[in-house]
Amino acid sequence: MDFQGSLFGGLAPTAYADGVPPLRGRVERRHLGDGAWIDVARDWLATAADEVAAAMVADVPWRAERRPMYDRVVAVPRLLHTYGAGEDLPHPALVAAREQLSAHYRDELGEPFVTAGCCFYRDGDDSVAWHGDTIGRGSTHDTMVAIVSFGDPRRLALRRRGGGPSTGVVMAHGDLVVMGGSCQRTWEHAVPKVAHAGPRLSVQFRPAGVF
Numbered sequence: 001m002d003f004q005g006s007l008f009g010g011l012a013p014t015a016y017a018d019g020v021p022p023l024r025g026r027v028e029r030r031h032l033g034d035g036a037w038i039d040v041a042r043d044w045l046a047t048a049a050d051e052v053a054a055a056m057v058a059d060v061p062w063r064a065e066r067r068p069m070y071d072r073v074v075a076v077p078r079l080l081h082t083y084g085a086g087e088d089l090p091h092p093a094l095v096a097a098r099e100q101l102s103a104h105y106r107d108e109l110g111e112p113f114v115t116a117g118c119c120f121y122r123d124g125d126d127s128v129a130w131h132g133d134t135i136g137r138g139s140t141h142d143t144m145v146a147i148v149s150f151g152d153p154r155r156l157a158l159r160r161r162g163g164g165p166s167t168g169v170v171m172a173h174g175d176l177v178v179m180g181g182s183c184q185r186t187w188e189h190a191v192p193k194v195a196h197a198g199p200r201l202s203v204q205f206r207p208a209g210v211f
């Protein structure tokens, strides 16, 4: 019996038409410790990846942020834009991806993915420092942040909160990486600078109240 097919009647075939194959059977889980895990699905959005990347570069209203650091204001080294709940996304494959993620993780997460944070790493100098997504419920509750990645491969580095040895996963064109369980509060993640890299785009799907 096609258990998921019967539960989520017709969702997967519709989504597949947008270049998004079913997630079931593609996801590998790695337990990090302290209740944190990551799921990885290689090439999940490979078919649509070139088109999604092009649409994101052209159509996302990117903004450069500045933030105070010690006694200076410095540029955040990447471009950003967040699509809130109900806002149109720049490519239908991203809508299909969000729906599939919500269906696949429905029992474990208990709520849908609703927002889509977008990042544009223009080259190897763009990066994000060690942090957890803890502005919101991620600081106190288990949750999930699902990342789809396009463009040049970059490493998502992971370490226990506060330091220690780091592990990680390389995110390549069309890959999915989901951080789950206690990952946002017991672990930190970063996208470190590298000597050479072309552009990379990242979309992070999050439930309501997780930032």
Ligand SMILES: O=C(O)CCC(=O)C(=O)O
Pocket (backbone or CB within 6 Å): 117, 119, 128, 133, 147, 156, 189, 190, 191, 202, 203, 204
């Ligand atoms: O670039 C990524 O995939 C991760 C970005 C990230 O951790 C964040 O914006 O909170």
Ligand SMILES: [Fe+2]
Pocket (backbone or CB within 6 Å): 131, 132, 133, 189
């Ligand atoms: Fe993050």
